[in-house]
Amino acid sequence: MNSKLSSFLCWLVTLLTPIFLLGLGLRILLTPLFYSVEYRLPWFPPDPYGFTQEDRLRWAPYAVDYLLNNADISYLGDLTFEDGSPLYNERELGHMQDVKLVTQGALKVWYVAVVLLAGLKIWARYGNWWQAFRQGLRRGGWLMIGLVVTIGLFGAVAFWQFFTLFHSLFFEGDSWLFLYSDTLIRLFPMQFWQDAFLWASVISVGGALALALGLREKQS
Numbered sequence: 367m368n369s370k371l372s373s374f375l376c377w378l379v380t381l382l383t384p385i386f387l388l389g390l391g392l393r394i395l396l397t398p399l400f401y402s403v404e405y406r407l408p409w410f411p412p413d414p415y416g417f418t419q420e421d422r423l424r425w426a427p428y429a430v431d432y433l434l435n436n437a438d439i440s441y442l443g444d445l446t447f448e449d450g451s452p453l454y455n456e457r458e459l460g461h462m463q464d465v466k467l468v469t470q471g472a473l474k475v476w477y478v479a480v481v482l483l484a485g486l487k488i489w490a491r492y493g494n495w496w497q498a499f500r501q502g503l504r505r506g507g508w509l510m511i512g513l514v515v516t517i518g519l520f521g522a523v524a525f526w527q528f529f530t531l532f533h534s535l536f537f538e539g540d541s542w543l544f545l546y547s548d549t550l551i552r553l554f555p556m557q558f559w560q561d562a563f564l565w566a567s568v569i570s571v572g573g574a575l576a577l578a579l580g581l582r583e584k585q586s
Contacts, residue, residue, distance in 0.1 A: 376498040376505075379486055382479045383506020384513060387573045389476025391566035396434060396469070401426045404561055413552045425453065426553050432462060433469045458550050461541055468536045500581050507578030514567050514574070521563055529559060 394400065404410060405422050413422070425445070432441050442462055445453035454462070490499030521528040533542045544551050 372495045372498045375486065375490075375495060376502040379483065379499055379502025380505040380509060382483050382486075383503055383577065384510040384570075384574075385475060385479040386483055387506075387510050387570045388566070389473065389479060390573065391569035392469075392472060393476065394569055395562055395566060396430055398427065398430070400562070400565065401430065401558075404558060407561075409557070411555055411557050413555075415547050415552055417552050422553055425549070429462065429550075429553065433466050434473075439463050454549050457541070458544065458548055461537070461544075461550070464537055464541065503577045504581050507574040507576070507581075510570055510574035511578065514571050518567055525556075525560060525563075529556075 402423065405419050405426070417425075428442060428445060432439075435441070439459050439462065442454055443452070443459055447453060486499060490496045517528075546552075
């Protein structure tokens with residue numbers, strides 16, 4: 367293969383690798399496993415407004431399922447407490463619509479990255495640039511580690527500022543701010559998001575280390 371093309375493809379693999387790893391972390395966090403474990407952690411804060419662990423485990427799946435399915439906002443808007451009052455107010459429902467757009471957009475990017483990496487892997491194996499493909503994966507692993515370390519330091523020192531910056535990139539104004547008595551905060555308090563970012567980092571770094579170090583000595 368032409369060396370310039372091989373080099374270009376190698377760097378393409380490098381850039382796709384962090385997208386793949388971040389998307390993998392996101393997809394795992396959107397499974398029942400994460401919130402089922404999270405709510406049972408001994409340090410997870412109780413809801414001062416009355417949600418029990420069972421209540422959280424009852425209502426959280428609807429929010430997560432909504433982000434992944436094709437239903438409209440009535441999927442959440444029709445939910446009510448036992449007294450007939452709505453589970454979510456209009457501000458919360460509007461935010462969840464925005465979150466769904468961002469989440470499904472991110473997952474589509476991840477799906478594209480998965481398909482491209484799979485296609486590039488097949489091409490590399492039979493197109494005489496396997497070593498360049500492996501080099502791209504290793505570089506991508508180190509790039510992912512660098513990104514997580516940089517973002518992780520920021521998040522560890524000033525999580526609220528990091529959380530605010532993250533939301534300002536994807537949502538307009540203060541549409542993501544709610545009262546502590548609102549259902550979204552009662553289901554997903556700050557501890558939930560701190561742990562989510564932590565586990566996303568662990569998943570991404572774990573995969574990155576496997577690529578950066580695990581492929582180092584292997585030969586085709």
